[in-house]
Amino acid sequence: MGLDPQAKILIVDDFELMRTMLKRALGAIGFSNFAEAADISVADQLMMEATEAKRPFSIVFLDWNLPGGTGYDLLVKWRSNSKLDSVSVVMVTSESDREKVQAALKAGANDYICKPISIDKLKEKLEGLRSGSAQSA
Template sequence: MNKKVLIVDDDPRNIFALKLTLKARGYAVESCTMAQEALEILKSNPKFSVVLMDMMMPGIDGYEAVRMIRDTQEIKHVPVIAVTAQAMPEDRQKCLEAGADDYISKPIDVDLLITAIEKLS
């Protein structure tokens, strides 16, 4: 399979749980806790299959980070799945308008997540 997933979340517990889940299914996983770091990782290695972006982070939030990815020529093609505890219909729309390709609400339904990753990568 060899699909690479970048997890961006300011909560190490979320990263830990997602990493375990995805690695158990054969994905290669990298993670970081800040949007700026995610941009640097993607620029140095644009071969990621998908980015799981937490939308509620301190500093640069996920909405701004997705816009920055879309505005950066060498990484704008990388699919982004917004991951957020904000589960209202307008939140989904807000994520998609920011440039996310899909949206998963927390707590994460693993089957939905895997389906989203497979669809985009």
């Protein structure tokens, strides 16, 4: 694949089942270094702690609808912090609204993936992150 299997991955989704399914799918691809959050404040805290410890996340899978706000709002906040420029953010959403997807990409999301997520689609998205090409459902 080309991506480091020890890359730090943050999974942000308010549904535990979704976080578990995403971890299993990523595990099947070879990844094993996960952190997870169920809401905006915990996700932001984990991101800031990892960044301050100089062990930033490589990839974040960020749900759109979360307790405390939206993943979009968190994306905008993170993209305003130059210390987080190297973090790839993939919006994970059941939202297929083209305007929302385009807004997230314009705000700095590296890609997006619509639920439900298949292992093949996940592999494709991760390859896109590695090669720098992305942004298809």
